[in-house]
Amino acid sequence: MAIDIAQSDATIAASSPVLLSEAGSLRRLPLGPELERPQSFYERFDDRAVFYDVFRDHTGRHVYLIGPMALNLEPLIDAMTIEGRPSGRTAKPKIHHGVQAEILRVTLPPGDTHLAFSFGDERFEIPIQPNRSAALKGDRVIFTINKDNALAWIADWARFYVGEHGATAAVVYDNGSTEYNLEQLRAALAGVKGLEKFLVIPWPYPFGSMHDVFEGHKFGGHWGMFAQPPKYTQFFRKYAMQARSILNVDVDELVMSPFRKSVFKAVERSPFGLLRFNRVWVLNAREEGGPPRHRQFVIRKKGIAARDRGKKWALAPGRAFFASWRAQPWTHQVKGWLNLAGSSDRFYGYHFIGISHSWYWDRTEKIVFDPKLHVRDPLMIKTFADVFGPEPKQ
Structure with a gap:
């Protein structure tokens, strides 16, 4: 365990x-x-x-x-x-x-x-809290903020990154979940085979609102964010400075490579210790019944229409000499960190519409597969089969 x-x-x-x-x-x-x-x-x-x-x-x-x-x-x-x-x-x-x-x-x-x-x-x-980076020394860490996502989703999320990318540690900031307590969340992570260690951090602050009538700010209606943005810098500076590499991924995001490479190994070898890559929307369409799981969703739009505007990133904190003291890891980029390599085409962050209890918008609308618009993604099908094995019978 x-x-x-x-x-x-x-x-x-x-x-x-x-x-x-x-x-x-x-x-x-x-x-x-x-x-x-x-x-x-x-x-x-x-x-x-x-x-x-x-x-x-x-x-x-x-x-x-x-x-x-x-x-x-x-x-x-x-x-x-x-x-x-x-x-x-x-x-x-x-x-x-x-x-x-x-x-x-x-x-x-x-x-x-x-x-x-x-x-x-x-x-x-x-x-003054002590620095805690020694606890994750040498680890390959996934980290996220969570509220009421199904425990099975969280376990699958960790299991995927252990099996496909070699993650050794998971850090979950819990933003006041009410569907279960922190001990149940810890138990879900403890049961992930191959995961070496984990940490659950209570983070009870108001999350903020992405829907607002104020339009004059540079973020438009998405400006009212609180719990999430400071969490990135706090994690990076307090917990991650001795980690081998870290990956910013939410429970509804699974990173895959057409070459079946580890994103951790890739960022550790990157010239500047920072790797950015695009996201792809995975549609809320599945043939199975019962509670949804990541591996049941393999349908996306065709071509460039599948692209999500946001990017994801991974860091090798040991290369922090490429960063100023005010470097700010953020949702889709890392500000204040030198990176001349642009975005990588070796990885994609698959973003699952059907795997989230969203803070903001309803994701429950189901999509009917249309072969003119959609495709069953072969990389997802193959990767899920290798990581999770066959779909259990209902």
Whole structure:
């Protein structure tokens, strides 16, 4: 059975969030706060979190403060002065207002276990979490954020990457699942044959909304994101710096190669330690009944019509010298990382419409196979047969 990393260190998944006081008046405001929005928008909007985590970098010299986009709180972040405890050393952090995320780095003595700062009328003293990269040293890691995806899907996801690509570890950020508890999620990962270790990280922050009436922002209606964007940098800097390679894939995404190559080996050999590749939509069409599974979906549109606009990426963190301190892994790219190689045509990220309990849109509409428009993908059929074996009889 796969080993739960948290069994040997119960605090390894802990974070140090900075939350505005419920009793205070200071809050993050949405863009266009005067606009009328549905209540669901505000239920998904994070108005209190300044940072989601505060932790040492892998060298021990610096401390990162990682949080969601500041919006109207940006001037207060720009004015911050950090005091290390117990040293009393004060310093101005370097600040990067990233893509829907705030990335701050401050240099503090290695003996400091807490930091303090003022934010508006509030004063915070926050424990500095240790760096956890040693727990994944030498591993090939898949990581994702999850909420209520079926446990069978999560197990199949991990099983696929172990069997097809040689993944050794899986990290799942759980965004407040209610269909099962964290122990059940851990049990599903523990049962994946060949997986060596895993870690489940509670990540209970509001996810955000991709549907909004504000149109003036560069992200258009997709700007209101919170839990997901900061998670990438937090994982990269806190957990992944000693990993052999990492792959950013959601439970509804399986990476395949026409040459049946490992994406981990490919990125480890790449000149800049960064590999990007296209995604392909897999349609919600299957012949089997019962609960859906990845291997039942093998139909896509023909030709370029199958392309999803988003890309996926893998990293070799040991090549971080190609990255600035404010490098930001993000959903479909890695900003601040030198990469002159462009996108690879040796891998495709198959994106399954029928394998998701989406945060945003209904994926339950089923497609009827049309030979004029669709094709049964031979690479998927062959790969699934090798990884999963024959489809169990109903």
